[in-house]
Amino acid sequence: MNKTACQRVFLSRPVFLTHGVCSAGTHYDYRPQRVVGSSFHFCFAIVPFTDYIDEAGPIALSPGSYKKSTIQPSDGRVHAVEAAHVPAARYVELVNPCLKRGDLALMHCFCWHHAMPMHPAFKGLRHGLYMKLRAADAPPAVGPLLIPTVAHEALPAAQRHAAPYHRESGSQTIEHTAVVLEDGVGRILVLTADDTLSLPNCSTGQEPHDALETWSQDWDASNVIGEATDCIESLLSIRPPWMSWIADHKTTTPDGGEAICRVYGHRLLDGEEISELPPNAMWIPPAAVEQSEREAWERGGREKDEIGMWLNEQDEAGEPVRRGYGVASGEVG
Ligand SMILES: [Fe+2]
Numbered sequence: 285m286n287k288t289a290c291q292r293v294f295l296s297r298p299v300f301l302t303h304g305v306c307s308a309g310t311h312y313d314y315r316p317q318r319v320v321g322s323s324f325h326f327c328f329a330i331v332p333f334t335d336y337i338d339e340a341g342p343i344a345l346s347p348g349s350y351k352k353s354t355i356q357p358s359d360g361r362v363h364a365v366e367a368a369h370v371p372a373a374r375y376v377e378l379v380n381p382c383l384k385r386g387d388l389a390l391m392h393c394f395c396w397h398h399a400m401p402m403h404p405a406f407k408g409l410r411h412g413l414y415m416k417l418r419a420a421d422a423p424p425a426v427g428p429l430l431i432p433t434v435a436h437e438a439l440p441a442a443q444r445h446a447a448p449y450h451r452e453s454g455s456q457t458i459e460h461t462a463v464v465l466e467d468g469v470g471r472i473l474v475l476t477a478d479d480t481l482s483l484p485n486c487s488t489g490q491e492p493h494d495a496l497e498t499w500s501q502d503w504d505a506s507n508v509i510g511e512a513t514d515c516i517e518s519l520l521s522i523r524p525p526w527m528s529w530i531a532d533h534k535t536t537t538p539d540g541g542e543a544i545c546r547v548y549g550h551r552l553l554d555g556e557e558i559s560e561l562p563p564n565a566m567w568i569p570p571a572a573v574e575q576s577e578r579e580a581w582e583r584g585g586r587e588k589d590e591i592g593m594w595l596n597e598q599d600e601a602g603e604p605v606r607r608g609y610g611v612a613s614g615e616v617g
Pocket of ligand 1: 311312313397
């Protein structure tokens with residue numbers, strides 16, 4: 285990937301299960317609505333623990349197919365993907381790499397692939413290690429998968445940067461969401477109440493829950509783009525068609541628990557006209573954001589950092605990033 289790798293998903297429970305019990309259609313894994321697929325620069329690392337013989341339902345790959353989807357230049361903030369249309373499997377050159385125990389397969393997120401049918405007698409016998417790793421400069425558009433904190437802390441300190449997003453319960457619960465909304469001339473929508481500034485934000489209504497047992501089953505629960513879109517609609521009567529993740533802001537609740545605010549960005553497109561702002565909202569230019577006191581903001585000035593990350597196309601460390609389009613769960617099949 286020519287960049288530092290950052291973990292997207294480590295299949296801790298399904299790791300010992302199969303890639304697919306029965307034949308799955310030819311596809312690639314990039315998905316703008318999925319936390320494990322919305323980065324456009326990730327690779328899937330597969331290490332079989334058993335030989336992937338024909339009866340095991342081996343994975344078949346289409347050599348060079350990843351070149352058929354391309355990342356478009358950005359005119360600012362986000363990059364579009366010109367995504368390839370995958371023809372039916374019979375029209376695709378698919379190669380079975382005949383993976384053996386201990387091999388390593390690296391598959392680009394745009395690579396067309398196909399899980400071959402598995403013989404029923406083999407069910408549960410195909411074991412492997414499956415990890416998705418993204419380039420550090422291509423953040424997930426709908427936000428990161430949150431790993432259990434215990435898994436993060438199990439890593440040597442020098443390696444924890446590779447799996448930075450975690451929460452104690454291991455669940456994908458996101459309690460709040462906020463939006464950096466930019467207009468066509470670079471101004472940011474800010475709300476004011478009692479001399480306090482804030483970004484448009486709302487509670488998601490998600491209840492924290494212990495998800496260590498179901499960790500692999502609620503991967504998409506942290507995609508709160510739908511809730512963020514509802515928040516903007518209630519304020520401005522428009523529904524932005526996409527958002528892109530900027531950062532998570534973790535706070536401590538009064539009872540000592542964790543709460544996460546997932547912050548997205550959106551720049552208004554031509555045609556996304558806002559007729560009238562509510563009385564507590566105003567557009568302010570970046571210079572005014574810069575000059576504002578951190579104490580004036582609802583979340584202690586963290587909002588200034590998030591606005592800067594969005595406008596300057598940077599991550600929390602100030603490194604350049606290439607963001608992509610994220611959409612709400614259910615928007616894309
Ligand atoms: Fe796949």
